[in-house]
Amino acid sequence: MEIIDNMLRYNGDKKEVLPYIMELVRQSGAMKDGVIFNDVFGGSGVVSINMAKMFEHEDVNALVNYNEYDKCCYRVIESLKLTSPDVVMSDLEKLQAQFGPTKGNKDAFWAMRDFVNANHDRCPWLDIGIVRCAFSSTPRWNGSGGFNNSPGNRDWNPSDHWQTLYDTHCWLTSVCMSSHESMAFFDMNRTGNDVIDYLDPPYTITNANYMHGWSFEHDLKLIDMAENRALSGGKFIMSNVLAHRGKRNHILEDWIKNNPDLNVYYIDKKTYKIARLLDTDHGTVEVLITNIKGDLENVGRD
Ligand SMILES: C[S@@+](CC[C@H](N)C(=O)[O-])C[C@H]1O[C@@H](n2cnc3c(N)ncnc32)[C@H](O)[C@@H]1O
Known part of the structure; x- marks a missing residue:
């Protein structure tokens, strides 16, 4: 399936990682009519739009929720849906x-x-x-x-x-939109074994312009929330950065170390190829962390 680009340029957008997110969703066991996909930190909307397209292509009746806390970003994406x-x-x-x-x-x-x-x-x-x-x-x-x-x-x-622009408008018409702080979003949206939360928060050890005060405390709360929702059968896929310019996110590293059931995929930032293990001592280490038992070995390889 051809990936739709983002209209709003956005640093940290996940266009390149989408094939992996899609494959995890396919393998999640939740790929059935009624599945709910929550794009909790929606940003450019590129994930929501392409997930809506993927569900339609695979003939699955799904609900995609785009949520973005930043009102300025939200109103641009909303306007592409409404105009x-x-x-x-x-x-x-x-x-x-x-x-x-x-x-x-x-x-x-x-x-x-x-x-x-x-x-x-x-x-x-x-x-x-x-x-x-x-x-x-x-x-x-x-x-x-x-x-x-x-x-x-x-x-x-x-x-x-x-x-x-045309594709973005068309696919956004089937996406539900909201603008809440992430914890408020979870309070308002149920979980269960038909729900997949895609979590792409600001990365605490980087310095993006949309942090909105995001800190290690927020990481801890998000991990807690993801684990609680998983206890009720929910699936999550988190994008994050474990290391960046000599800084490390020890909260995430400890979470991974103490939870061998988590699946962690390392993304090579140059090629966007994926590996199960990477030397974390150099450069930026971007990961997908998920409770979905997936195999991404063959994604993107012909
Ligand atoms: C890494 S970006 C997401 C990029 C997005 N996945 C994409 O592909 O374009 C993180 C997003 O989280 C939003 N954000 C920051 N603090 C938030 C919070 N407390 N709750 C919800 N969203 C938040 C930011 O405005 C930003 O758009």
Whole structure:
């Protein structure tokens, strides 16, 4: 199945890891009508959209829940669901025609940013355009919801993304959306052996712009929650980082060490190939941690 790209550029998006997440879900035993997939830290929405597509392709009647705590990010993704892609594309093309190209032209970028900030309550999808032209194509909003990243060194052509925009809109129409803090989301959403929680929280030892105060205490609470939900039959797949630039997440490492039943897959950040064991002394160590007994040996190998 072809993976749909994300419209909103998002650092930490899980597009590359999706084939592994999908295969774990296929092997989870929950791949039946009525299955619920919770994308609790939804971000760009790329996981929710592609899971909705996968369930439909495999003829499984499923409910996909996208949840995102960050109100600015949430309202962009929600607007892609609620607004005709023709309207979104036309506005993005007008934005680009009026202010682009911004590459090498900082004044054009600042003017575009002012325009987007003045209009995004009415048209949140305009943020997609400014993110593409911003530094490292990274979304960054201030406390009052204004986009506040600086100019980048890229330009873009909205019409290159027409198919992605159209697919995103279509698949989002079947996704349920909410904007809660993760623990509040769990309080409101039941678990059971037909429920799979995909957990992609901020990584405590990295320094993303969407941490919202995420700390080791949050990691502990999330682990506790995942374990409790597993006791009622729930499945979870967690994405996280065990080591980064000389720092290690000892909370996660201890959890793995003390729970031999957990399956841990190490992801090679360069090739996105997966291994059951990796030298954790160097670089960034990204993992999938799950209570699903899966075999990912042959995913992505022809
Ligand atoms: C690693 S990113 C998720 C990326 C996403 N999986 C994707 O593919 O685009 C983590 C997300 O968690 C959100 N977040 C931060 N604190 C949160 C909290 N307490 N509860 C729920 N979500 C939170 C952030 O805004 C961010 O979008």
